Amino acid sequence: MFKNQELQLNDYKKSYENIPVSLDSLDAAIMAGFQKAKKEERKKKRSYKWVYSFVAAAVILLGFFATIRVSPAFANAIANLPGMEKIVEMVKFDKGKMSAVENDYxxxxxxxxxxxxxxxxxxxxxxxxxxxxxxxxxxxxxxxxxxxxxxxxxxxxxxxxxxxxxxxxxxxxxxxxxxxxxxxxxxxxxxxxxxxxxxxxxxxxxxxxxxxxxxxxxIKVSQKYTINKTIEIEGQKLTVVSAEVSPLRTGVHVKMDPNNTKQILALEDLRIVDEKGETWGGINGGVTGSIISADEQIIYLQSNYFHKPEELYVVINKLQAVEKEDMTLVVDTEKLQILKQPPGNVLSSLKIEDNNLVFTMNVKKFHGDPFGEIKDVYGNVIETHGGFFRTSDEEGIKEFGIEMPDMKTVKGPITIELSAYPAWINGEAKVRIK
CATH class of the missing domain: 2.60.40.1630 (bacillus anthracis domain)
Structure with a gap:
């Protein structure tokens, strides 16, 4: 009934083109994304936590891309460069990389x-x-x-x-x-x-x-913009500190107000928009951000480095957010009971398969990895070896699993920190960069 797909990364992407793609292509993209994701090497510096989107970007390709429009200048440039077709195939879904090729970079x-x-x-x-x-x-x-x-x-x-x-x-x-x-x-x-x-x-x-x-x-010098403007969506505040645009990507530095009642887990549709409405969204398969702390992060977007707009804005309409008091799950692995979860009871059941703790989630539009650090009843961190998700033929039913090699030795309730969750707040926020 369920179709296995392995998951390692957070859901983080917004549509680029409203073009349908077949489910077979989507499944292939998901698996290709996982193969890339599981090869990631990470090194934490200055308490940064790197965030990836290989699988997540693939998951939301539905309505995102099947083909992409290229400019005549780009097509002509490629026609005059034998052997460049394979490079174009790899960069054509990233506007920044495409622009770098088009501009002879x-x-x-x-x-x-x-x-x-x-x-x-x-x-x-x-x-x-x-x-x-x-x-x-x-x-x-x-x-x-x-x-x-x-x-x-x-x-x-x-x-x-x-x-x-x-x-x-x-x-x-x-x-x-x-x-x-x-x-x-x-x-x-x-x-x-x-x-x-x-x-x-x-x-x-x-x-x-x-x-x-x-x-x-x-190597071209990055373009840096100091912003320091605060926005508010449904009572939750965040400050857009700065933006740095380089040929490969744009980094938008944001800080959440520590007095917010909700923990902002993801800025799902944060994007750059020029005065004509052209949009540069999240990275399609790569590093999508670095988490400095629970309330501060850098979001990476596709680059508009070679585009020279008169005006440029950071736009946000949707935030993934959970009340801070609801930021953990409590689970009894012996009785297979979910003792605590955010309101709504989205997680409906729990089971153990070998060394995997598997949750059933009733939700349609969510593809992130919801689980962060896990602790036992004594507060000790439990070792995990990644996770997976499975989609069902029944619409809106998904299974998320966590591999815990020492599952058999886990006793008493465990606490799971949430890293993503299907709960959102909506609004309209627009901050001018230039």
């Missing part, structure tokens, strides 16, 4: 390394002050369904310190009818990128590859 590299019948080629790079996206091709002697990338990192060959923040890499995809596989690697750093000479170190199928490369273009 994509840097063709073409360096390779080969070991034991596997050649890895760096096709090209898009880099800004905060990070870089590396586009690559694998050419193996023998085709296979799946190639496993265990690790990836970028180092400077000029002695410049690169402080890793997040690294994202998924399974490369096979070009139909071809004996090669393409993909992209995302690297973001805590400090600004300096220099032009770097090296990609890649662990692939048990082999280590080191590929030096040189950037041919100067």
């Amino acid at each position: 994509y840097q063709k590299i073409g360096t390779s390394a080969e070991k034991n019948g596997m050649r890895v080629t760096i096709d090209g790079v898009i880099a800004d002050e905060s990070g870089m996206v590396v586009f690559y091709t694998l050419t193996p002697e023998q085709k296979k369904e799946y190639f496993d990338i265990q690790a990836a990192k970028i180092i400077s060959l000029e002695g410049k310190h690169l402080d890793p923040g997040t690294t994202g890499f998924g399974s490369p995809s096979n070009e139909e009818g071809m004996d090669r596989y393409t993909g992209e690697l995302e690297f973001y750093f805590e400090n600004k990128i300096q220099g032009k000479k770097f090296q990609l170190d890649l662990s692939l199928e048990g082999e280590e590859f080191s590929i030096p490369f040189t950037l041919t273009k100067d």
Whole structure:
């Protein structure tokens, strides 16, 4: 009855184009998203918690994209660059990356390394002050369904310190009818990128590859805007502190009022809008934000760096929010009872499958990962190994699971912190950036 889909990330995306997509395509996108998500390497700095959207962005693709409109200038640029079609295929759902290619900011590299019948080629790079996206091709002697990338990192060959923040890499995809596989690697750093000479170190199928490369273009300087304006939606206040626009993404720094009665879990439709109504929304598959604290975070959006609007606004209409006193679930794993949950009883039942604690949720429009830190009756943190969700043929019924390797030893009620929940407040808030 249920269709398994694994989940690791929060729901965070707003529609870009109102174009329908088949459920089969949606399912494929979800699984591709998970494969990318589960390869994430995370390093916490200054109490930042990185937030990802690989699966979540895939989940809400319905009504989001199947095709995308490209400008004549973009089409002409690609027509004059043989081999760029595969790069376009990977960036076409991100307006910022598309714009970087259109504005000749994509840097063709073409360096390779080969070991034991596997050649890895760096096709090209898009880099800004905060990070870089590396586009690559694998050419193996023998085709296979799946190639496993265990690790990836970028180092400077000029002695410049690169402080890793997040690294994202998924399974490369096979070009139909071809004996090669393409993909992209995302690297973001805590400090600004300096220099032009770097090296990609890649662990692939048990082999280590080191590929030096040189950037041919100067890294463009980010555009910074100080805002410090407070908005209010249904009595809950938040301040838009600043915005920083770079070629790869836009970061919007927000602080919630600590006196709010509700905990704001997600700013689901936060977006950038120009004077003509053109919109730049959330990241489609990548890092969607960094949580500084419970009341402060940076939301990452698609970049409008190469677009030169006369006016630019931050717009918010919908916040995912729960009363602070309702921010935890209390569950008796022995009696299989939900002892405490937010009003509405959205979570209807509980069961155990092997080492998985599985909840049934009655809700239509929610695809986030609701569960955060889990503690036992003594306040000790319980180890978890990710989770999953399953959708039902019956509309509005979903199952969310948490894998707990020590499930059999858990005694007494446990407390689960909420990280997302199907509860929203709505309003109209618009803050001018420029």
